[in-house]
Amino acid sequence: MSAVRVVGDFESTARGMSGDGEDGGDVSIGSELTAARERADMTIEQLSAATRIRTGLLVAMEADDFSRCGGNFYARGHIRAIARVVKADPAPLLASFDAEHAVEEEKARRDERAAAKGPTLHPARPRWAVVVGAILVGLMGWGMVRLFTLPSDIEANAGAKSTPTPAVTTPAPTPKPTTPKPVKPVKPVVPTKTKLTLTAKDDGSYVTLRDKKGKRLFQGLLGPGSTQTVTATGDIRISVGIPANLTITINNKRQSTKLYRFIAHPNGTLTKPK
The missing domain is CATH 1.10.260.40 (lambda repressor-like DNA-binding domains)
Incomplete structure (x- = not known):
């Protein structure tokens, strides 16, 4: 036809x-x-x-x-x-x-906008008039107490004899010699996770992504300009419809392939499945 x-x-x-x-x-x-x-x-x-x-x-x-x-x-x-x-x-x-x-x-x-709006809570405002009044009352009470007790304090201070306070000198401790600890060599970090990013171009491509145990991480059509990123422990198995329509990045390393089925590894490389 x-x-x-x-x-x-x-x-x-x-x-x-x-x-x-x-x-x-x-x-x-x-x-x-x-x-x-x-x-x-x-x-x-x-x-x-x-x-x-x-x-x-x-x-x-x-x-x-x-x-x-x-x-x-x-x-x-x-x-x-x-x-x-x-x-x-x-x-x-x-x-x-x-x-x-x-x-x-x-x-x-509309449902999402309604769910995002929650009740608005206004913080309770302190009653400043009550606080200021309580402070003034406290200051007035303290002033009245000092007014009636001040003469007695002067007389008591006049009759008291001053006694010198002996000075005590504490010897400084002798620092102990320290032995530097040996520095352990730092082992290079071996990546264990794979971060895969696919960006579609031209007409895009149909993509299926699975982890090393066969669990499906993503399946669908990547349209022009769309991007899909998945992260998994160990390898990620990829099946694509049109490899030329995809830009592939593995752990921030740009890769290219003509394979319809390949495996992305944590070290940023890709290989053909056995």
């Missing part, structure tokens, strides 16, 4: 979704994706191999469930990748997707 025919079918179906076609019926994005795949004469497995999108996620998207895409950004990337494989124009589908999910994004932003 030619690319011109597929693009025409896409545009006509998209006009039907907006209500401008003769039938005027509403067609979901998932139905459009299914129709596009069938027009391209491809199965779910074939489309998954061509786009590197999991079959389960493709089935969910064709059922209008985009929640498993990891966000609207990745959902748009998947739609664009599918359209590229079936030789179709993704613009009508992306426009429909943005129109349907704009309300959900605005509601999510």
Whole structure:
């Protein structure tokens, strides 16, 4: 089937979704994706191999469930990748997707702003008038006590005899000789963790990252200009769709490769898996 025919079918179906076609019926994005795949004469497995999108996620998207895409950004990337494989124009589908999910994004932003606003607590202000009054009362009381006891203090001081205080001299301690401690040689620090940063360019690439035990650290489409950074103990296993569309940095060391599968090591190098 030619690319011109597929693009025409896409545009006509998209006009039907907006209500401008003769039938005027509403067609979901998932139905459009299914129709596009069938027009391209491809199965779910074939489309998954061509786009590197999991079959389960493709089935969910064709059922209008985009929640498993990891966000609207990745959902748009998947739609664009599918359209590229079936030789179709993704613009009508992306426009429909943005129109349907704009309300959900605005509601999510309002909820986040409402949750960020908490009750405002004002610190209690001290009652300065009470504090100043208490200080003045204390000073007045102290003055009255001194006024009535001052003559007695003078007489007592006049009759008292001064006794010289003997001076006591303490000899300074003799410092003990100190033996310098031997300096232990510092062993070079061997890195045990791997910090991997992938930056997408051109059309981006689909990426899967796993640690040395096989646990998935990240999986998804890196769109143009997007960056993904993960850190793990030991090696990180990487699978990419288009190596040329990625800039690779391992522990702040720039690397490049043409491999679709490789391993990043803590020492900043990458190797081909055995």
